[in-house]
Amino acid sequence: xxxxxxxxxxxxxxxxxxxxxxxxxxxxxxxxxxxxxxxxxxxxxxxxxxxxxxxxxxxxxxxxxxxxxxxxxxxxxxxxxxxxxxxxxxxxxxxxxxxxxxxxxxxxxxxxxxxxxxxxxxxxxxxxxxxxxxxxxxxxxxxxxxxxxxxxxxxxxxxxxxxxxxxxxxxxxxxxxxxxxxxxxxxxxxxxxxxxxxxxxxxxxxxxxxxxxxxxxxxxxxxxxxxxxxxxxxxxxxxxxxxxxxxxxxxxxxxxxxxxxxxxxxxxxxxxxxxxxxxxxxxxxxxxxxxxxxxxxxxxxxxxxxxxxxxxxxxxxxxxxxxxxxxxxxxxxxxxxxxxxxxxxxxxxxxxxxxxxxxxxxxxxxxxxxxxxxxxxxxxxxxxxxxxxxxxxxx
Amino acid sequence: xxxxxxxxxxxxxxxxxxxxxxxxxxxxxxxxxxxxxxxxxxxxxxxxxxxxxxxxxxxxxxxxxxxxxxxxxxxxxxxxxxxxxxxxxxxxxxxxxxxxxxxxxxxxxxxxxxxxxxxxxxxxxxxxxxxxxxxxxxxxxxxxxxxxxxxxxxxxxxxxxxxxxxxxxxxxxxxxxxxxxxxxxxxxxxxxxxxxxxxxxxxxxxxxxxxxxxxxxxxxxxxxxxxxxxxxxxxxxxxxxxxxxxxxxxxxxxxxxxxxxxxxxxxxxxxxxxxxxxxxxxxxxxxxxxxxxxxxxxxxxxxxxxxxxxxxxxxxxxxxxxxxxxxx
Numbered sequence: 121x122x123x124x125x126x127x128x129x130x131x132x133x134x135x136x137x138x139x140x141x142x143x144x145x146x147x148x149x150x151x152x153x154x155x156x157x158x159x160x161x162x163x164x165x166x167x168x169x170x171x172x173x174x175x176x177x178x179x180x181x182x183x184x185x186x187x188x189x190x191x192x193x194x195x196x197x198x199x200x201x202x203x204x205x206x207x208x209x210x211x212x213x214x215x216x217x218x219x220x221x222x223x224x225x226x227x228x229x230x231x232x233x234x235x236x237x238x239x240x241x242x243x244x245x246x247x248x249x250x251x252x253x254x255x256x257x258x259x260x261x262x263x264x265x266x267x268x269x270x271x272x273x274x275x276x277x278x279x280x281x282x283x284x285x286x287x288x289x290x291x292x293x294x295x296x297x298x299x300x301x302x303x304x305x306x307x308x309x310x311x312x313x314x315x316x317x318x319x320x321x322x323x324x325x326x327x328x329x330x331x332x333x334x335x336x337x338x339x340x341x342x343x344x345x346x347x348x349x350x351x352x353x354x355x356x357x358x359x360x361x362x363x364x365x366x367x368x369x370x371x372x373x374x375x376x377x378x379x380x381x382x383x384x385x386x387x388x389x390x391x392x393x394x395x396x397x398x399x400x401x402x403x404x405x406x407x408x409x410x411x412x413x414x415x416x417x418x419x420x421x422x423x424x425x426x427x428x429x430x431x432x433x434x435x436x437x438x439x440x441x442x443x444x445x446x447x448x449x450x451x452x453x454x455x456x457x458x459x460x461x462x463x464x465x466x467x468x469x470x471x472x473x474x475x476x477x478x479x480x481x482x483x484x485x486x487x488x489x490x491x492x493x494x495x496x497x498x499x500x501x502x503x504x505x506x507x508x509x510x511x512x513x514x515x
Numbered sequence: 516x517x518x519x520x521x522x523x524x525x526x527x528x529x530x531x532x533x534x535x536x537x538x539x540x541x542x543x544x545x546x547x548x549x550x551x552x553x554x555x556x557x558x559x560x561x562x563x564x565x566x567x568x569x570x571x572x573x574x575x576x577x578x579x580x581x582x583x584x585x586x587x588x589x590x591x592x593x594x595x596x597x598x599x600x601x602x603x604x605x606x607x608x609x610x611x612x613x614x615x616x617x618x619x620x621x622x623x624x625x626x627x628x629x630x631x632x633x634x635x636x637x638x639x640x641x642x643x644x645x646x647x648x649x650x651x652x653x654x655x656x657x658x659x660x661x662x663x664x665x666x667x668x669x670x671x672x673x674x675x676x677x678x679x680x681x682x683x684x685x686x687x688x689x690x691x692x693x694x695x696x697x698x699x700x701x702x703x704x705x706x707x708x709x710x711x712x713x714x715x716x717x718x719x720x721x722x723x724x725x726x727x728x729x730x731x732x733x734x735x736x737x738x739x740x741x742x743x744x745x746x747x748x749x750x751x752x753x754x755x756x757x758x759x760x761x762x763x764x765x766x767x768x769x770x771x772x773x774x775x776x777x778x779x780x781x782x783x784x785x786x787x788x789x790x791x792x793x794x795x796x797x798x799x800x801x802x803x804x805x806x807x808x809x810x811x812x813x814x815x816x817x818x819x820x821x822x823x824x825x826x827x828x829x830x831x832x833x834x835x836x837x838x839x840x841x842x843x
Contacts, residue, residue, distance in 0.1 A: 170742075219560060220568035222630050230561070241562050245629055253628045261621055262563050267610055271562040277629045316682050317610050430723055435716045483685075484678045 121327045121448065121487040128327075128444040129390050131451065131501070132383050136416050138505065138513035139383055142376030147421045149175055165423050172374050180370045184292050186363060191296050192353040193246065193280065193289035200296070200349030201303045204339040208471030209311065209479075210234025216241070223249070225282070231310055240264065240310035243275035246299075247282035247289075254279055256298045258305035258322075258333075266315035274309045276302040288353045293367060297337050304336025305329075311475055314482040324483035326442045330449035331456070332479060338457045341368065342466055372509025377422055379508060384417040384424035386444040389434045391415075393441035404428050447504075452491060454503035459495055546573055554578035554619040565622045572634040575623040579642055582616025583649045589613070590653050593662070600662035602679060606686055654693040655702065663690055727768050734764040 122128040150171040151163045163171070176182070198213075205211045213229045221228060225247045231240045243261075245252075256278035264272035278298055283289045291299075305322060314320035322329055339345050350359040391411035395402070408428045412418040426433065433439035456478075460470050477494040492498055505511040549555070553569040555578070560566055589612040596604055627635050653659065666673070667687035670680050690696075694705045733755065734740060740748050751764035758765060 216561075219564050220566060222565075222567045222570075222626060228564075241564055249630070251631050253631075257628070259621075259625060259628075261565050261625060262618075265610075267607065268614075273562050273564050275625065275629075315678065316607075318685060319678070319682060430726075432720065432723060435719060485681055 121325050138510040139379035142513045143380040143422050146376045182366045182370045188290040190350040190359040191291040204345050240272040246278045246280045248279040258302045264312050265317040265320045272310045274306045300337045300340045301333045304333035308332040311479040312482050313480040319483045321482050327445035327448035328487045331452040334453035375508040380422045381425040385426045387415045389443040451499050451504050454507045455499045458503035548577035548581035576638045578619035586613035594658040600665040605662045660690050660695040730768040732766040
């Protein structure tokens with residue numbers, strides 16, 4: 121979708137001043153914390169995580185253990201993830217216990233459209249197991265494609281901690297967002313109306329594929345959705361306002377660091393992949409240092425998220441010259457969410473538009489045109505800056 | 516996140532040239548393919564849901580191998596069609612090819628990620644180079660490419676709708692990016708470069724994994740863990756046990772594994788024992804964290820492999836975006 125290296129580099133470079141400016145201010149805060157605590161040394165990269173955590177505790181007083189009783193897995197699924205998909209797209213879900221599964225933890229749901237038409241099957245396999253890869257993902261057993269007369273049979277897998285027998289599965293807010301995220305991919309796969317397998321569902325460019333998933337994460341904090349699912353697992357009481365506010369306030373914490381280390385790595389990826397063809401092999405460390413300096417992201421306390429000698433993505437595994445894709449997709453998801461806010465929020469009509477113009481389309485056209493048709497203009501980076509709390513640093 | 520974690524998965528979304536592709540004796544123990552294989556025909560369950568009650572580990576390999584044989588036969592028929600190349604007899608025919616392979620492989624791939632065992636891992640290792648060679652046999656098939664190119668060059672005159680046009684362009688580009696337009700000497704050079712890259716990538720991955728493992732910190736005195744949560748300490752004890760270091764604590768390297776609370780030991784001098792952590796493949800990713808959007812390390816392929824070959828998601832239905840996660 122970016123089409124050219126220059127377009128990707130421009131997006132990244134444009135964020136550098138805001139990201140690094142914010143990171144430097146964060147560094148000052150951490151240094152102040154060090155001085156208060158103990159003093160006597162200068163903040164280094166390996167100190168960041170610990171002292172950022174101290175600052176976070178001091179400034180936001182957010183403790184995960186306060187939140188977990190309000191995030192019970194089944195409730196998050198039915199009253200959060202499914203609820204949001206119902207509000208936006210009219211979908212309903214019915215558990216199918218008659219279909220075989222590969223493990224007892226797996227559940228299957230049949231997915232119905234607003235008019236009662238059956239659309240797809242969706243499996244979830246949420247709990248951690250020793251024989252499961254780490255992380256969370258979405259994929260399909262069967263792709264939906266008109267040509268093959270197939271309907272989507274899609275699954276989400278995660279590694280949530282399995283509770284003791286009889287106990288509820290209480291989640292971290294991170295886990296909640298993971299569920300919304302992977303379900304966003306699943307929606308992309310399940311709502312496809314595409315004829316050809318090559319272009320159906322999530323068969324889209326790398327810098328577009330995370331758009332529907334990240335977009336779906338936004339609904340986890342939507343007031344009507346959050347109020348619907350975030351209830352105490354024992355008392356049924358809604359999450360107190362003060363806790364909700366804490367979650368929202370803490371969202372932009374440490375974003376200078378997070379943005380800078382990511383942008384630095386993404387620019388480093390582009391630097392390596394735009395190296396002219398030639399017999400000369402540059403010294404790796406020198407090349408890296410020079411590239412970071414050239415892009416003005418050489419902050420000693422904030423090294424790139426991956427330095428060259430352990431940057432596995434930029435080998436031939438799928439993110440070479442494409443590490444920028446996460447941010448590219450994020451521009452889209454924040455900008456699309458902004459469209460919703462500008463146009464009446466979480467309504468069926470808005471959901472229908474997003475479904476018809478994005479989710480159902482797979483990779484059937486130029487992604488830029490697809491997005492432009494939905495948004496009425498090209499994506500803008502403003503909403504992303506706002507989401508990350510960087511807007512003040514941008515000017 | 517979309518990186519496949521294992522060699523086989525990579526081989527499918529990609530062309531794997533580094534593995535030993537020459538030796539491919541059918542593995543011992545796998546039954547020959549027959550009509551009783553659960554993948555032999557489309558599942559009768561709703562929406563062709565996988566018949567997990569009938570699928571056994573021994574069923575995957577014969578189905579995948581037979582699936583490759585059938586797809587190659589289908590592709591050969593497309594390439595040697597005497598009728599003029601057109602959308603239906605070339606592009607659509609490719610879209611339809613590989614049904615058995617797709618059916619079996621998608622389930623197999625899902626199981627190797629979510630519910631694997633020694634048998635599945637062995638099949639992965641054995642099939643990766645064969646699947647890679649299979650992809651090459653399609654992508655570098657000159658007669659096939661000539662037909663794709665012919666349709667592509669006449670796309671404005673054949674009355675296509677916009678999606679059909681886009682599909683044809685996509686196919687053409689898939690072939691071109693895989694090297695189809697190169698002269699034979701350059702193709703040979705490309706193959707060699709891909710081989711070299713694949714070998715280097717394997718080497719890189721292995722070194723990285725070894726370094727990551729070696730970089731873990733073993734703690735013998737619990738006092739040094741001051742500042743970690745009970746859950747973190749329990750996890751570290753468990754990690755140590757897995758390495759037969761009972762009674763100790765192992766802090767493994769994870770790039771930016773930033774937990775909301777208690778992120779590490781923090782006594783004087785401790786920070787130097789927590790080097791900036793590389794982590795390839797140690798942690799597949801999740802959604803953005805509440806404390807920051809990239810709290811998790813991206814996964815990276817644990818096997819070498821590969822130049823991506825987008826075509827394959829079409830001809831076989833293999834998803835290029837095999838896994839999808841947010842973040843990094």
